[in-house]
Amino acid sequence: MRYDSITDVIGNTPLVRISPAVHGLKNIDLYAKLEMLNPFGSVKDRAAWNMTRGGLATAMERGDSIVELSSGNTAKALAVIAGLHGLPFKSVTNRMKVPEIKDLLLLLGAEIEELPGQTECLDPTNTDDPLTRIHRVLSESETGYLHTDQYYSALNTEAHIAGTGPEILRDLDGHAPDYFIACVGTAGSSTGVATVLRGHNPAIDVVGLVAHKSDFIPGIRNIDEVHEVGLFDPATYDTIESVSADEAIDGMLTLVRRCGMLAGPTGGGAYHGAVRHLRKVDAELTERRTAVFIVCDRVESYMSYVRKRRPELLNQPPRQNSVAGLAPAELTAATVIDVESAQKWIAEDHPLVIDLRGPFAYAALHIEGSINIVDELFDELLHGGLPFGRSRPVLLACPVGEKSVRYAALLTRMGHPDVRSLSGGIIGWRDAGAPLVRD
Numbered sequence: 147m148r149y150d151s152i153t154d155v156i157g158n159t160p161l162v163r164i165s166p167a168v169h170g171l172k173n174i175d176l177y178a179k180l181e182m183l184n185p186f187g188s189v190k191d192r193a194a195w196n197m198t199r200g201g202l203a204t205a206m207e208r209g210d211s212i213v214e215l216s217s218g219n220t221a222k223a224l225a226v227i228a229g230l231h232g233l234p235f236k237s238v239t240n241r242m243k244v245p246e247i248k249d250l251l252l253l254l255g256a257e258i259e260e261l262p263g264q265t266e267c268l269d270p271t272n273t274d275d276p277l278t279r280i281h282r283v284l285s286e287s288e289t290g291y292l293h294t295d296q297y298y299s300a301l302n303t304e305a306h307i308a309g310t311g312p313e314i315l316r317d318l319d320g321h322a323p324d325y326f327i328a329c330v331g332t333a334g335s336s337t338g339v340a341t342v343l344r345g346h347n348p349a350i351d352v353v354g355l356v357a358h359k360s361d362f363i364p365g366i367r368n369i370d371e372v373h374e375v376g377l378f379d380p381a382t383y384d385t386i387e388s389v390s391a392d393e394a395i396d397g398m399l400t401l402v403r404r405c406g407m408l409a410g411p412t413g414g415g416a417y418h419g420a421v422r423h424l425r426k427v428d429a430e431l432t433e434r435r436t437a438v439f440i441v442c443d444r445v446e447s448y449m450s451y452v453r454k455r456r457p458e459l460l461n462q463p464p465r466q467n468s469v470a471g472l473a474p475a476e477l478t479a480a481t482v483i484d485v486e487s488a489q490k491w492i493a494e495d496h497p498l499v500i501d502l503r504g505p506f507a508y509a510a511l512h513i514e515g516s517i518n519i520v521d522e523l524f525d526e527l528l529h530g531g532l533p534f535g536r537s538r539p540v541l542l543a544c545p546v547g548e549k550s551v552r553y554a555a556l557l558t559r560m561g562h563p564d565v566r567s568l569s570g571g572i573i574g575w576r577d578a579g580a581p582l583v584r585d
């Protein structure tokens with residue numbers, strides 16, 4: 147195969163059957179659409195190319211930069227495309243959570259701008275999320291940027307209407323599958339593919355997969371976050387189901403160890419979600435059925451993600467004092483305190499107030515006298531044991547009170563006698579009109 151440009155290599159990815167000896171389904175042929183084999187490594191190559199190709203000539207003429215709100219695969223593909231055309235690329239994000247991808251973006255020459263998101267609560271007098279504000283500015287014309295706008299641009303979905311969907315039909319001899327399962331990030335791939343497949347088979351069962359609420363799976367959103375995405379339409383999916391980080395890693399292990407597919411966590415999540423969903427119907431079927439799921443990207447970028455969540459897989463000792471190991475009963479038993487009681491407690495007993503948000507949000511506004519230890523660092527500190535004495539009570543605050551309650555439960559398990567989590571977090575504190583100070 148010979149090509150004039152690496153961008154011509156995007157698409158036409160293989161559809162590979164998973165052995166029934168692995169998935170155990172009796173009446174369903176399960177296929178993986180291997181989007182990880184796109185040249186820059188993921189399903190986002192298609193969207194990135196489709197969102198930029200029309201604007202590149204003008205951008206090169208004007209010397210514009212390509213810009214996108216992404217810290218993952220879209221940024222990676224855009225950084226490559228920008229480099230191919232001699233343009234700068236800037237990735238705006240509210241937190242780079244996967245260190246390998248951050249390093250790769252820097253290696254590719256990307257500029258990274260990290261901003262706190264809405265839940266980080268930058269400034270209570272300004273209800274605009276900084277990312278929303280940036281989005282608005284970038285949507286204006288003549289900004290010096292080619293803004294690809296992956297969460298809103300129809301070109302994202304259209305990449306899959308033109309490419310991914312028709313390729314699946316072609317490889318199944320013109321027949322749409324009976325089931326289609328995909329993880330949802332911007333919703334571009336699942337919406338585009340579902341549109342094409344449903345056009346051929348209105349009875350298709352489309353399953354959208356999101357991350358469990360308290361779990362982070364790089365590249366996809368949880369059920370609350372997905373509703374903030376411009377391209378997301380619940381009517382696209384017959385069911386929306388969630389997968390946990392552990393399930394995604396288990397699915398990934400099956401793909402990498404048993405199927406020869408070096409998939410990342412969302413590919414694993416899609417496999418796990420597909421088999422779980424299909425098992426419910428498999429036994430009742432009287433005719434053979436076909437199902438397709440998407441493998442979005444490759445495993446190599448997620449070694450630190452795996453090391454943190456499943457160290458035993460990399461021959462590391464189990465992580466001591468980890469929130470991942472908390473039992474539901476420990477979480478419910480954690481002490482939560484409302485804003486009014488917290489204010490009184492601070493005034494009377496002077497607990498150590500630990501703010502778990504990012505340093506940017508903390509610097510902008512925080513509870514007076516609190517100290518800032520960003521959650522990832524706090525997590526690390528706790529592995530070594532209690533980082534402070536037991537005699538002083540502790541109040542933990544995070545953006546909305548979800549993370550702090552987990553750390554309160556963990557500190558309690560570690561023997562701290564009086565640790566409480568601020569209900570509703572700094573946003574709740576702000577909304578109650580309680581005072582915040584600026585550095």
Ligand SMILES: Cc1ncc(COP(=O)(O)O)c(C=O)c1O
Nearest residue numbers: 219331332333334335365412442
């Ligand atoms: C690893 C990974 N999986 C899944 C997705 C979801 O794809 P989409 O944005 O088309 O919903 C993304 C999107 O960035 C991703 O990076």
